[in-house]
Amino acid sequence: MEKECKVPEDKHAREILLIKEEIARMKKIHGDQRASPSRSSSENPADEEYKPLQTYFPDEEVLFVGENIAELYPGWRLFFDGVVNFKGLGIGAVLISETGQHYLITAKLRFLYTNNMVEYEACILGLRLARDMNVRELLVIGDSDLLVHQVRDEWVVKPLRWNSHRSYA
Known part of the structure; x- marks a missing residue:
């Protein structure tokens, strides 16, 4: 039953x-x-030479890992980035002076944007900081291929709502 x-x-x-x-x-x-x-343990025997990955980051003061571009470009430099995730949207920029002084600016966005539009907002935030500090010449560095190519007029801007962002950047 x-x-x-x-x-x-x-x-x-x-x-x-x-x-x-x-x-x-x-x-x-x-x-x-x-x-x-x-x-x-029987199906996956431990390798004698195996060492677990250490996730300790010894120098928390490091803001940039890569080539030292200060020697290649001694002028003002701007690094920018934006993030979209389940916690919200955030943007940030670091402006580096000719003497190596770092000026950091961040903001949390309270409206919905796509990843690419957040990258534009981060770039614009950094450019506004540079303008407010009377920077005349600036090397801008970002990880958004779309933004870089659109600003350099190498790629077409299709959504009309992005034209205002691109023209400002």
Whole structure:
């Protein structure tokens, strides 16, 4: 005699019930195959030379890792970047003077933008900082290929709403 099962009225509750039933069915067919220490060590023997990855970052004061462009370009430099994730939207820029002084500016955006538009906003934020500090010549460095190529008129700006961003940058 089969058990009578009450089907929930809520769509999500029905889906959860179906998933639980499917898991129970799979356990009956294949058995409970959770990982156990003896099982994983026999299937994946440890390498004698294996060393775990160390995630310690020794110098938290480092803002840039890469080529030292101060020797190639001794003038003012601007680095910018934007981020879009589940926590929100943020932009930032670092303006570096001829003497190596760093001026950092960040902002949290409170409206929805795409990744590319956030990159434009970050660049504009840095350019405004440079303008406010009366910088006349500036090397601008960013990781957005789209922005760089559009500002240099190498790529076409299709969405009309981006034209104002591009013209400012």
